[in-house]
Amino acid sequence: MTRWPLSRLSTPGRACARIMLTCLLLAAAAVAKADIPELALTAAESQSLGNSLVHVVDSSASLNASDIAGGRVQPDWQPARGEIPNLGLVRDPVWFAAWLESPRDLQRLLVVSYPPLDHLDIFLWHQGQLKQHFATGDRLPFDSRPIEHRDFVFPLQFTAGERYLLLLRVETSGSVQLPASLWEPSRYVEETQHGLLLQALFIGIMLALAAYHLLLFFAVRDVAYLWYVLFLGTFLMAQVSLRGLGLQYLWPANPGFNHQAIPLFFSVGFAVSCIFTDRFLDAKRYSPGWSRALRALAGVGAVIALFGLVLPYSMILFAILVGSTVGSVLIFVSSCHLWVRGSTLAPIFVLAWSLFLAGNILFNLSKVGLLPSNTLTEYLPQVGTVLQMLLLSFALAYRINLERAQREQAQQRNLAMQREANEVLESRVAERTEALESAYDQLKALSQLDSLTQLKNRAHFDEMLAKEWQRHTRESTSLALLLIDVDHFKRINDTRGHLCGDECLRVIAALCQEQVQRSSDLLCRYGGEELVVLLPGTDARGALAVAEGIRAAIAGANFQWQGKPVPLTASIGVAACVPNPGLAADALLRQADEALYAAKGAGRNCTMVYNAAP
Structure with a gap:
């Protein structure tokens, strides 16, 4: 190709060539400028750049x-889709571009409200x-x-009557969104x-719910x-990372971790939510198959979290995005299946999860570009999460x-x-006790019966004497x-x-x-050939009458042994007194014994009444 340098042209030719070249450059610049929209800055508090980019x-x-900016390249500019x-x-x-024209001297803040952009x-x-x-960039x-702000904020200076070309270069491994505005x-x-x-209200609600249910865990x-609590914590950390608060307040000098924080917390949160659903709805009890499926989904979330590191x-x-949506x-x-199978808490969980599901599906679809990004898709997950957590808190x-x-029942x-x-035991115990008694x-x-005479023995007599003595x-x-x-009697035994x-x-x-007829009277064998009769409420005269009746009955008995008569007689000692606290019960027994001794001395077969010496 032959080149024609301008130096070989005549002076008028060179001038004409310069004019033509200038026109061509201006035309090219005009074409380039025509492709980039122009936005006139106003005194409004904020202006969105979305439709002007x-x-x-x-x-x-x-x-x-x-x-x-110099017009040396002519990119194939594409118009923006939606406000964001x-x-x-x-x-x-x-690359994003827009012409800005300022009618007056202005200071504006360019705000890009999407923190997860790697480079901006x-x-x-x-x-x-x-x-x-x-x-x-993050x-x-x-x-x-x-x-210093969780979003990207840049101070811009504009001079009155001037036009400015605003270029934005975005390079990120995530979703490319540019919610840009001038403030x-x-x-x-x-x-x-x-x-x-x-955001503080959202974080406060989540932390309060987490702390409350952590205390409940320690209690029950x-x-x-x-x-x-783990579900709350991981989702909260995911939102903190997504909104730029993590890099601003928690790890400002560690952008490498910040880059991994969003996928890490979202994937771990998804795994934890599957385990929580399984435990909360008691899926193993109502549907073992769905219980295994939920645990498998939790495993998928854990695997994604591990692979996210490499x-x-x-x-x-x-x-x-795909895994959490599915x-x-x-x-x-x-x-819903567990609801049909009879899980008591499933209806509340379905309502709560519906709110969470709607917000996150819209959010995920906006991140892959299938839905426009706007305030609804950006903040609906947080609103849905708060409502979900409150409902789940109510359900818990x-x-x-x-x-x-159930425990009370x-x-x-x-x-x-x-x-x-x-009652059965008491009945049996009562029966057994009654039998034992x-x-x-x-x-x-x-033990209180004399086996020979079938009368009460001396032990029983001693017990009853003490009781009657106290009562009288x-x-x-008188007793x-x-x-x-x-x-x-010894002679009878010997002969x-x-x-x-x-x-x-x-x-x-x-x-x-036969002679002791009152139910209150007590006849006992005292020992050997001696018998004793206790007569409550009886004075000496009454006792003497009873004694004489006994003696006469014995003396008049027609007793025979082996066809031969055996004469029987008895000597009786009688004692009676009104007991007093200073006198022991055996005193009455000693008095009767002395009277008996006197009867023996008087020739036997007689009754003697104890008479205290004057």
Whole structure:
């Protein structure tokens, strides 16, 4: 190709060539400028740049700001889609451009309200000169930002009557979104305080719910509450990372971790939510198949979290968006199935999860570019999460009441069974006690019974004497005692034999029993051939009458042994007194014994009454 340098042209020719070249350059510049929309700055508090931006994907990563601003390249600009440009998952650099014309001297803040952008470069050109340039992003330390804020905020200066070319270069491994706007500085400070207040309110609600249910876990030791706390915590950290608060307040000097935080917390949160659903709805009890499916989904979330540490961010983000969307739908389906199978808490869970599901599906679809990004899709997950957590908190409280009611019912059943068992046991114990008491009474009666005469023995007499003595002491009434001794009993034993002596005692006991007729009177064998009669409420005269009746009955008995008559007589000692606290019961017995001794001395077969010496 032959070249024609301008120096070889004549002077008029060179002038004409310069004019033509200038016109061509101006025309080319005009064409380039025509492709980029122009926005007139106003005195409004804020202006959205979304509809005034065009963009181009730099597939070869060869574009630079100076070439674009100088018109040396003509990118194939594409118009923005919606108020917030959203290209979805694009790994190549994306350039955005807009012409800005200022009618007066202005200070504005350029705000890009999407913190998860890896690299963001801002160029402000004026008449081919670069006036301002900022380079930041969430892959850079937080102090790389010109203004410390969770969003990207850049101060811009505009001169009256001038036109400026605004270029923005975005390169990120996540979703390419550019919610850009221009703000009057003082008004933006007020507005950002409102936004920060809402975020603080969201964080406060989540932390309060987490702390409350953590205390419940320590109180009731139910693992479902711990999984709920972990679900709250991981989702809260995911939102904190997504909203830029993590890089601003928690790890400002660690952008590497910040890059991994969003996929890490979202994937772990998804895994925890699956385990929580399984435990909360008691899926293993109502549907073992869905229980295994939920645990498998939790395993998928854990695997994504592990691979997120080594695989590219865009790949992991896509896996999280798809996996969490599909998994959330499966959790919803499983909870509906468990509702049908009779899970008590499933209806509340379905309602709560519906709110969470709607918000997150819209959010995920906006991140892949299938839905436009706007305030609804950005903040609906947080609103849905708060409502979901409040409903789940109510469900957990209802679960406590339900479990308490079930425990109370179980306790009532146990108490009823225990009462029934106690009644049966008490009945058996009563029967056994009655049998034992009867046996004891029989044994006691046998132990207090003289086997030969079938009269009460001396042990029983001693016991009754002590009781009657105390009673008569309280009542100040007379108590009498008869001491009976069979005359010549030893001679009967020696001459007739002990069998005869035993029969004599039985006959005499029967004769005495006939004479002692009152139920309160007590006839006992005192020992050997001696019998004793205790007569409550009887004075000496009455006792003497009873004694004489006994003596006469014995003396008149026609007793024979082996066909031969055996004469029987008895000597009786009588004593009676009104007991007093200073006198022992055996005093009455000694008095009767002295009277008996006197009867023996008087020739036997007689009755003597104790008479105290004057």
